[in-house]
Amino acid sequence: MAHGVSVLALLVVFATSTLAQAKAQELPVSEVAPGIFVHQGQTALMTGENEGATANIGFIIGESAVAVIDTGGSVREGQRLLAAIRARTDKPIRYVIYTHGHPDHVFGGAAFAGDGTEFVGHRNLPRALAARGPFYLDAFRRIMGAQSLDGVRMIPPTLLVDGTIKLDLGSRTLTLKSWPAAHSDNDVTVFDEQTKTLFAGDLVFLGHIPVLDGSIRGWLAVIDELGALPAQRVIPGHGPVSEWPGALADQRRYLETLAADVRKLVARGAPITVAADTAAAGERPRWQLFDDYNARNATSAFSEIEWE
Amino acid sequence: MPGRRFHLLCIASLLSVMLAGARVAPAATPEANDPWPGLVQDIFNNRPMNDGADVIAIEMPYRAEDAAIVPVTLRTKLPPGDSRRVLRITLVIDQNPAPMAAKFELGPDANVTEISTRVRVNNYTDVHAVAELSDGKLYMTKTYVKASGGCSAPATKVADEAKNRLGQMRYRQFARAGEGRAGQGSGQGPASGTREAQIMIGHPSHSGLQMDQVTQLYIPAFFVDQLRLWQDDSLVLAMEGGISISEDPNIRFTYVSNGATRFRAEARDTEGHVFQKEWKVDDSGI
Numbered sequence: 001m002a003h004g005v006s007v008l009a010l011l012v013v014f015a016t017s018t019l020a021q022a023k024a025q026e027l028p029v030s031e032v033a034p035g036i037f038v039h040q041g042q043t044a045l046m047t048g049e050n051e052g053a054t055a056n057i058g059f060i061i062g063e064s065a066v067a068v069i070d071t072g073g074s075v076r077e078g079q080r081l082l083a084a085i086r087a088r089t090d091k092p093i094r095y096v097i098y099t100h101g102h103p104d105h106v107f108g109g110a111a112f113a114g115d116g117t118e119f120v121g122h123r124n125l126p127r128a129l130a131a132r133g134p135f136y137l138d139a140f141r142r143i144m145g146a147q148s149l150d151g152v153r154m155i156p157p158t159l160l161v162d163g164t165i166k167l168d169l170g171s172r173t174l175t176l177k178s179w180p181a182a183h184s185d186n187d188v189t190v191f192d193e194q195t196k197t198l199f200a201g202d203l204v205f206l207g208h209i210p211v212l213d214g215s216i217r218g219w220l221a222v223i224d225e226l227g228a229l230p231a232q233r234v235i236p237g238h239g240p241v242s243e244w245p246g247a248l249a250d251q252r253r254y255l256e257t258l259a260a261d262v263r264k265l266v267a268r269g270a271p272i273t274v275a276a277d278t279a280a281a282g283e284r285p286r287w288q289l290f291d292d293y294n295a296r297n298a299t300s301a302f303s304e305i306e307w308e
Numbered sequence: 309m310p311g312r313r314f315h316l317l318c319i320a321s322l323l324s325v326m327l328a329g330a331r332v333a334p335a336a337t338p339e340a341n342d343p344w345p346g347l348v349q350d351i352f353n354n355r356p357m358n359d360g361a362d363v364i365a366i367e368m369p370y371r372a373e374d375a376a377i378v379p380v381t382l383r384t385k386l387p388p389g390d391s392r393r394v395l396r397i398t399l400v401i402d403q404n405p406a407p408m409a410a411k412f413e414l415g416p417d418a419n420v421t422e423i424s425t426r427v428r429v430n431n432y433t434d435v436h437a438v439a440e441l442s443d444g445k446l447y448m449t450k451t452y453v454k455a456s457g458g459c460s461a462p463a464t465k466v467a468d469e470a471k472n473r474l475g476q477m478r479y480r481q482f483a484r485a486g487e488g489r490a491g492q493g494s495g496q497g498p499a500s501g502t503r504e505a506q507i508m509i510g511h512p513s514h515s516g517l518q519m520d521q522v523t524q525l526y527i528p529a530f531f532v533d534q535l536r537l538w539q540d541d542s543l544v545l546a547m548e549g550g551i552s553i554s555e556d557p558n559i560r561f562t563y564v565s566n567g568a569t570r571f572r573a574e575a576r577d578t579e580g581h582v583f584q585k586e587w588k589v590d591d592s593g594i
């Protein structure tokens with residue numbers, strides 16, 4: 001199998017270079033399990049310099065087809081992912097699966113738009129992209145510069161996940177599951193039965209502080225259910241590929257602490273601004289990008305928990 | 309009719325933003341194209357703006373952490389003995405698609421001195437607070453807010469859940485500092501001085517979606533455009549709101565009790581739903 005792939009890879013590299021098609025440099029990826037390739041994003045905010053390459057993205061090669069899981073934070077990153085795929089196989093890319101609709105996961109989609117590639121996502125994803133897409137394009141043009149936004153299009157999924165669906169890549173079955181509101185209101189996980197590998201999207205963060213853009217109570221409930229999945233390893237949305245379900249522990253502690261702190265503030269009648277300044281402050285040394293996201297998480301958690 | 313004029317403003321500003329969006333915008337700095345003079349014309353009919361530094365204060369975090377939920381506090385600063393009264397306060401978020409976020413009308417006898425709410429912030433923007441006093445003049449103050457970074461968007465977070473809460477209303481009264489500690493403030497009788505209270509309304513406050521060619525999604529704007537609060541039959545505070553008010557509108561304010569035993573709220577949204585609820589002041593759980 002590995003031998004076959006490398007022969008193919010040689011052929012493809014040769015073919016693409018003669019076509020002068022792959023101007024994009026290959027995105028570095030590692031094979032974390034047979035046929036499963038991952039690019040680990042930088043733990044950073046999306047910028048023009050990093051081409052938005054902050055999320056973990058990857059692809060899975062089956063006997064007859066390839067599935068891409070998230071497309072990166074720019075068309076440039078998407079093209080580089082495509083180059084990495086074409087360096088390894090010339091099988092058709094049948095699916096592009098979005099774990100959710102955040103810019104660092106979907107901005108590269110246009111690199112894969114074409115005949116025979118179906119975009120797959122949560123049943124709420126089209127709505128989320130329609131509601132947020134124009135804002136994201138504006139905001140990130142400002143943040144990353146117009147050049148980095150070149151060609152970025154929000155490509156809504158046409159194959160929607162509502163519950164569980166299975167995708168066949170040829171002797172390789174992926175199980176996709178849609179989750180109730182947690183990190184966002186459109187989270188999907190991808191489980192490779194063959195290698196027991198879970199692409200968790202942003203339902204799992206490691207090292208990078210979890211980012212709350214959905215429901216803190218929903219997320220805590222989802223963590224319990226996620227932990228029961230029979231995976232051996234997880235590819236989190238951000239952070240290193242890790243063993244399962246141990247990878248959930250840090251994030252669970254953070255979200256539980258945040259919820260408990262916010263609950264106390266709500267009970268004593270503190271205004272929302274106090275939550276932004278104080279909730280989960282003890283978690284600060286344990287996470288990267290804490291100052292970029294904790295106040296936001298606390299604000300969001302407060303506006304949810306005050307309705308309990 | 310103020311409601312109608314307000315809608316026209318919303319639509320006009322949405323259109324102008326859509327048109328502006330069609331151009332290739334250079335790195336957008338508010339200074340480059342200051343919308344404020346135009347807003348003074350549209351919203352305030354070009355009435356002169358007086359320096360409001362001694363009349364009204366506006367507090368917002370320097371950076372919008374969550375673009376969908378940016379806390380803002382308005383505080384009146386008229387000294388005791390000043391014969392003028394604040395009639396209304398207009399909150400304008402210059403760079404938002406619908407800049408006029410809210411217009412608050414202060415009840416004649418309630419002595420509201422502080423109003424906090426939460427708004428959506430789309431961009432780096434000036435935020436203006438304009439107080440209209442009983443002397444017939446407008447007094448303006450402003451602050452500046454940096455847009456949030458990352459994947460934070462000024463949109464409804466969990467669209468389904470917001471819909472499930474539609475029309476729920478909650479009232480809560482807080483102990484004021486110096487008038488009994490929180491959690492044990494039941495000694496505060498109905499006739500005692502300044503109170504602090506909060507009203508929450510479950511509403512998705514959806515800013516609307518343009519028709520998407522691929523998904524065929526089109527959702528019209530849907531938000532609370534009117535809220536009125538009374539103690540017994542005396543108006544405490546009224547708000548005319550727009551899509552810049554965060555989902556589940558939340559207003560926290562101070563007022564002076566007139567001895568009323570009931571607190572009453574009525575909200576109306578753009579689809580004509582009317583939500584009403586009243587609470588016994590003593591039951592409100594200080």
Ligand SMILES: [Zn+2]
Pocket residue numbers: 100102183184202211237459
């Ligand atoms: Zn995300």
